[in-house]
Structure formats: structure tokens, C-alpha cells
Amino acid sequence: MSHLIAPSILAGDLANLIKDIEMLNKSDADWIHVDIMDGVFVPNISFGFPVLEAINRYASKPLDVHLMIIKPDRYIRRFKEAGTSNLIVHTEACTHLHRTIQAIKQEGMQAGVALNPYTAVNNLEEIIRDIDQVLIMSVNPGFGGQKFIEHTYQKIENTRNLIDKSGSKAIIEVDGGINLSNAVRLIELGADILVAGSSVFESSNPTKTIATLKAL
Numbered sequence: 288m289s290h291l292i293a294p295s296i297l298a299g300d301l302a303n304l305i306k307d308i309e310m311l312n313k314s315d316a317d318w319i320h321v322d323i324m325d326g327v328f329v330p331n332i333s334f335g336f337p338v339l340e341a342i343n344r345y346a347s348k349p350l351d352v353h354l355m356i357i358k359p360d361r362y363i364r365r366f367k368e369a370g371t372s373n374l375i376v377h378t379e380a381c382t383h384l385h386r387t388i389q390a391i392k393q394e395g396m397q398a399g400v401a402l403n404p405y406t407a408v409n410n411l412e413e414i415i416r417d418i419d420q421v422l423i424m425s426v427n428p429g430f431g432g433q434k435f436i437e438h439t440y441q442k443i444e445n446t447r448n449l450i451d452k453s454g455s456k457a458i459i460e461v462d463g464g465i466n467l468s469n470a471v472r473l474i475e476l477g478a479d480i481l482v483a484g485s486s487v488f489e490s491s492n493p494t495k496t497i498a499t500l501k502a503l
């Protein structure tokens with residue numbers, strides 16, 4: 288498949304979300320990436336259900352929701368009701384990851400698992416056939432605008448090998464510090480979805496930056 292682009296709305300103008308959502312609706316973006324942070328799993332708080340529901344009212348593209356929260360099991364149905372298409376949980380935040388993945392699928396959402404930069408890809412060996420997406424964090428989660436961690440390239444290769452070896456159909460998403468300089472290598476190594484926040488919303492022409500990332 289050709290790669291997908293999922294701009295991260297966290298880097299948008301949160302006081303004028305409609306403007307950015309309408310821009311994304313008209314752009315080459317495939318999904319809208321939404322970061323939910325609880326101030327416990329990560330040292331930052333972003334937004335919750337009211338904001339997600341508001342985004343969903345205006346977005347015409349699937350919502351790719353990245354949960355940086357502990358015990359995500361408590362809220363799976365609510366995320367579905369709020370308009371989520373793909374729900375991604377952190378393996379580090381789940382006590383019973385398999386149960387959580389089953390619950391996400393039962394609600395009819397695509398199920399993704401995210402790995403912090405220090406978490407090895409082989410942690411996914413026993414779950415890889417049950418999930419739809421692997422989210423490789425290329426920064427420590429919690430903040431936009433951080434520097435890309437170079438070791439991510441190796442992790443993409445490891446993830447691609449694990450998927451190929453296992454026969455899983457999971458797709459690989461990369462998130463954090465992605466820009467026009469590192470995107471090509473990520474795609475060449477097997478990344479299927481690029482999440483980009485600051486490099487899109489801080490550029491002089493976000494629509495054009497999305498189109499350029501998509502055309503790589």
C-alpha cells in the first residue's frame with residue numbers, strides 16, 4: 288500500500304479547531320491523529336471526550352486516536368461513541384493487553400498498540416497477529432515538537448521483520464519529530480503511516496506540506 292499521512296491535531300490551533308479541521312478535510316491527509324493525554328501516563332494533559340466529539344462533528348476523515356492514558360479499558364466504548372475509527376493503546380499502560388485489544392475490536396474499531404522509545408519490538412511477538420496497527424513512538428510521548436530519535440529506524444526494521452515473519456496484517460505507524468528530512472527513510476524501511484504535527488502546522492503552508500509528505 289502507498290503510505291498514509293495522519294496530521295496530529297495537537298499541533299493545530301486549539302482555539303480555532305474548525306479552521307484546521309476544514310483544512311485537513313480538503314487536504315491530502317488520510318486520517319486525523321488525535322492525542323489523548325492523562326497527566327499520569329505522560330507528564331502532560333491534552334484533551335478528552337468533549338473535544339474529541341467536537342473534532343468528530345467537523346472531520347470528514349477517520350479519527351486515529353492515540354491514548355496516552357493508564358487503564359484505557361475503562362473508556363473503550365466511549366471512544367467509539369465519540370467517533371474513533373482507530374484506537375491505539377500503549378503496551379506499557381495495559382495490564383491485560385490481549386483483553387484490551389479484544390474489547391477495542393468488539394466495538395468495531397481498528398486496534399493499535401503503541402511502543403515507547405525504550406520498549407523493544409519483540410514485546411509484540413504474542414499479540415502481533417491480533418492487532419491492526421503498531422505505533423512506533425519516535426519521541427518520548429507527551430509533547431509535540433520534540434526531536435526525532437534516530438534509533439527509530441532500527442525499530443521500524445524490527446517491526447517490519449516481525450510482521451513479515453508472523454504473517455500479521457498489521458500496518459506500521461510512526462509518530463514524533465517526523466518531517467520532510469526523515470520521512471523518506473521511514474517509508475523505505477516500511478512505515479505505512481506517518482504522523483506529523485509541528486512539521487505540518489508550523490509550516491507556512493500546511494496543505495502543501497501534507498501534499499509533499501503524501502507524494503514522497
Ligand SMILES: O=C(CO)[C@H](O)[C@H](O)COP(=O)(O)O
Binds near residue numbers: 353431
Ligand atoms: O504523540 C505525540 C506526542 O506524544 C504527537 O502525536 C507527536 O509528538 C507529533 O507531534 P510532532 O510531529 O510535533 O512531534
